[in-house]
Amino acid sequence: MTHRKPKTENRKLPNSDWPFLLALGLMGLVLFFYRLGTPGLMDPDEGRYAEIGREMLALKDWLVPHLNHLPYLEKPPLVYWLTALSFKTLGLTEFAARLPAAVSALGGLFLAYALGRAFWGPAAGLLGAAVLATCPGYVALGRILTLDMVFALFLNLAVGLGYLALSRERPRWWLWAYAALGLAVLIKGPVAVVLAGLIWGLGVGLHPHPNPPPSRGREKGEVPPGPAPHRGRGPAPGPASRFGRIWQPRTWQVLWQPQGWLLMAVIVLPWFFYVQWRHPEFFRFFILEHHLGRFLTPAIHPEPFYYYAPVVLGLMLPWSFLLPWALAFGGRPRDPHRAFLLIWAAVVLVFFSLSRGKLVPYILPALLPLALLLGAALNDCREARRFARDRGLHYSLLVWGLAGLALTALYFWPPAALSRELAKAAPMGSLVPAGLLGFALTPLAALLRRQVGVLLLGALLLNALAPQIVETVSRGRSPREVGLAVRDHWQPGAALVGVQLYSQGVSFYSGQVFHLLEFGTELDFGRRLRPASGLFFTDLKELTAFAASRPRSFFYLKVQDLPRLEREFPGKLRPLSRYKDCILLGYEGK
Numbered sequence: 259m260t261h262r263k264p265k266t267e268n269r270k271l272p273n274s275d276w277p278f279l280l281a282l283g284l285m286g287l288v289l290f291f292y293r294l295g296t297p298g299l300m301d302p303d304e305g306r307y308a309e310i311g312r313e314m315l316a317l318k319d320w321l322v323p324h325l326n327h328l329p330y331l332e333k334p335p336l337v338y339w340l341t342a343l344s345f346k347t348l349g350l351t352e353f354a355a356r357l358p359a360a361v362s363a364l365g366g367l368f369l370a371y372a373l374g375r376a377f378w379g380p381a382a383g384l385l386g387a388a389v390l391a392t393c394p395g396y397v398a399l400g401r402i403l404t405l406d407m408v409f410a411l412f413l414n415l416a417v418g419l420g421y422l423a424l425s426r427e428r429p430r431w432w433l434w435a436y437a438a439l440g441l442a443v444l445i446k447g448p449v450a451v452v453l454a455g456l457i458w459g460l461g462v463g464l465h466p467h468p469n470p471p472p473s474r475g476r477e478k479g480e481v482p483p484g485p486a487p488h489r490g491r492g493p494a495p496g497p498a499s500r501f502g503r504i505w506q507p508r509t510w511q512v513l514w515q516p517q518g519w520l521l522m523a524v525i526v527l528p529w530f531f532y533v534q535w536r537h538p539e540f541f542r543f544f545i546l547e548h549h550l551g552r553f554l555t556p557a558i559h560p561e562p563f564y565y566y567a568p569v570v571l572g573l574m575l576p577w578s579f580l581l582p583w584a585l586a587f588g589g590r591p592r593d594p595h596r597a598f599l600l601i602w603a604a605v606v607l608v609f610f611s612l613s614r615g616k617l618v619p620y621i622l623p624a625l626l627p628l629a630l631l632l633g634a635a636l637n638d639c640r641e642a643r644r645f646a647r648d649r650g651l652h653y654s655l656l657v658w659g660l661a662g663l664a665l666t667a668l669y670f671w672p673p674a675a676l677s678r679e680l681a682k683a684a685p686m687g688s689l690v691p692a693g694l695l696g697f698a699l700t701p702l703a704a705l706l707r708r709q710v711g712v713l714l715l716g717a718l719l720l721n722a723l724a725p726q727i728v729e730t731v732s733r734g735r736s737p738r739e740v741g742l743a744v745r746d747h748w749q750p751g752a753a754l755v756g757v758q759l760y761s762q763g764v765s766f767y768s769g770q771v772f773h774l775l776e777f778g779t780e781l782d783f784g785r786r787l788r789p790a791s792g793l794f795f796t797d798l799k800e801l802t803a804f805a806a807s808r809p810r811s812f813f814y815l816k817v818q819d820l821p822r823l824e825r826e827f828p829g830k831l832r833p834l835s836r837y838k839d840c841i842l843l844g845y846e847g848k
Contacts, residue, residue: 275375278384282371285391285718286364290400293725294360295353298736298763304403305737305763306780308355311341312766321532325762326771328784328791331540332548334529336444337405350766355403362411363400366626367391369411373418374630377595378637385640385710386633392717395573395618396625397724405445406619412442413450414626417457421598424462429515436518440525447549453623456605458513461598543783552615561616566607569618573625576697576717577632579658583650584635596634599627636710645708655701662698669694689723689730696720740842741767743835744812747844753808755801757815757823759840764814772814775801802826806847813843 299308306325313324323330323338340358348354367387374383390396399407416439423431442450534540552558571578585600606624610616639645668676669691700716741764744754748768756772760779765771774781775795785794795801805811805827813823813831817839824831827845835842 275380278371278380279368281384282367282387282391283364285388286367289391289397289721289724290360290363293729294356294401295351296725297352297729297732298738299352299355299403299766300732300735301737301761301763304355305761305766307337307341307403307405309762309766310338311345311355312350312769314338314342315345316769321529322536325784326760326765326781326793328781328793329537329787330780330784331533331537331544332780332783333405334444334447336441337408340408341403350769356401359403359407360400362408363396365411366396366400366407366414369415369418370626370630370633373422373626374633376422377630378634381640382630382634382637384633385637385714386630388714389577389633389636389717390626390629392714392721393574393577393625393629394721394724395575396622397721398728399619399622401724401728404619406622409442409445409450410622410626412438412445413453413623416442416450416454417602420454420458421461424458424513425594425598432515432518433521436515436522437525440522443522443526444529447544449549453605453609456609457602460601460605462513537787539783539787553613556614559615559617563611565616566611566621569621570607570624570628573618573621574628576658576662576700576720577629579661579701580632580635580651580654581628583654584632586650596631599631602627603631636713640710645710652705655705658701659698659705662694662701666691666694666698689726693720693723734838737761737763737837737840738767740764740814740835740837740840743842744768744770747810747812747834749810751808752810752812753804754812754814755805757801757813757819759815759819761814761840773801773804798822798826805845808847811845811847813845815841815843817841 299305310323310325310330313327314320317324317327320339320342321335323333323335337358341355344354344357345351348357367390370387370390371380371383374386376383416435419431419435419438423429423435439450439454442454571581574581603624606621610620613620639648639651645651696716696719700713700720703716704710704712740761744764745768748770754764754768754770754772756774758775758777760772760774760781771793773793773795775798785791795804805813812834815823820841820843823843831843831845833841834844
């Protein structure tokens, strides 16, 4: 009796990449672009980066970024350039401000697909990209203006191209890898070189000797040439040969790419040399204070070492419930591609965990390799039709479903101690219960249907709530109405004054810079570079004299500081707008 091999779903896949690319494109357009310009820009990050882009256009200085008309040199200028170009093309709108991040998020999906396809074929690439697209942290960061999504795209592009050049003996790809790395440096500085160097350096042991040149004539849709993954239970062929010679000089020669370093220098060094020439204090501030100081000291955003472990799990929900299964049981333990993705994610996670200063978006570059690992595990399960008998996957889905049901029950029948916290979610309306129900039912439906597609559909529907969630959050974090009130009441000779308060978003929406009663802000370094800017007051007496010399002044301050200001201007202050615990007042001067 002859046994037929079970038909796999791979045979039903189309021969062209276009259906997959179209599906990813449509998914990305919905998740990243739908109502992208509706929420107001949120302080501090969105307001800051949008205002820097606006001032590039207003001051016509594209080489030295400015904030509040003062040099702002904490980060290189590439995202500011992209934002300013977007403003120049589309106008000063929220959509234009967020466009670079949204386009980069979409680009990250195509990059994930390309890498997954190169490693394991188009189906694995599609699943990995779909997992990335339905990570709520990735979706949220793709819909707001920060540096991190653009940085993650170029850093991951550089790392991925470098690995393909290394593993497939394609030396010309190193030039593209270093070009992408240079652009990443122009977004966040030398941290890009450190991360890429660590990942490549640790990954070189997976391919200590180049593979033979790929054969031609392969049909479209087949897995590109490379080291064949080991599927057997015995030891992989030649592991001692692979790792025992990792420290030989010829192993590391492949990482020495003079042409790539030269290309990166051409991309990066002109701006750094120019700013150093304009402002000799730049190197000390940028490298020693802002980068090394932030990494080695807890002066800015201090968090514990374990901070990013729950952050990664939160950013990848609901997929984080399947990560242990994918990493421990669902993959190919001796596959060098899988090992490289583990190195990639681990380097990003450990590096930023060692940093004393931490922010949630820093860890964004780790999501792509983790999504590819999970996509590959799901694809292996799909190809082998293992869904019905994979106990590790079943247990993971069961834990996911039980957690969802428990959270849903706590939301609808909360204990007294939790009721006060849940009251903060009231502005979300029906979004929270809808999300919780979808979160709980998705894994249970997948267990019943025994199909990977059910998981993807449920995750996609959950992330379809992202636009409404971002809009709801922005209502409490965007000073748009205050800025528009300043713009509507503005007249020639007027002044915008911050009384122990500074808002980049108010500057962007009003189109005006702040005069500030002296207090510590992120403008301190720019003020040291231009001490005679005339934008700062040392005391209330100086501020009072300034306001009296202007036809109209707008005071922006905390409500708690209002009595102090009313003593200086009794009966002459008119409320114009309010944002949270901040108030905008108008004052008629001379």
